[in-house]
Amino acid sequence: xxxxxxxxxxxxxxxxxxxxxxxxxxSGQRRFYIVELRQDLWGDWLFTKAWGRxxxxxxxxxxxxxxxxxxxxxxAEDIAxxxxxxxxxxxxxx
Numbered sequence: 060x061x062x063x064x065x066x067x068x069x070x071x072x073x074x075x076x077x078x079x080x081x082x083x084x085x086s087g088q089r090r091f092y093i094v095e096l097r098q099d100l101w102g103d104w105l106f107t108k109a110w111g112r113x114x115x116x117x118x119x120x121x122x123x124x125x126x127x128x129x130x131x132x133x134x135a136e137d138i139a140x141x142x143x144x145x146x147x148x149x150x151x152x153x
Contacts, residue, residue: 063070071125071130079147080113089113092142096131108129108138 061100079092086128099105104125111118125131 068102070128070135071098074098077139078150079139079142081145082145083146084111090147092138092147094135094138096125096128096135102129104131106134112142 071106074083074089074095074097076093081088081090089112090110091113095109097105097107101108104127106125107120108123109120123134125134138149142149
């Protein structure tokens, strides 16, 4: 007996990653902040935030389900504004 497989619609072209870093030798700060948009095995959208010290594994990772890529873009823009206020530099994510 075979089970029918659902047709999953992966939109890999809509996946993205953004990264910010803050390096301040005077205070010893070497921090990073990453946000990503990906789909899980079932095609659901996941917005992932991770941050920590450069050169180490993230000290914290938070995964937030989102309904669509547009929702994740809004979240990323809010994070970008905050990272810029804290003197982080966004790295080229091409």
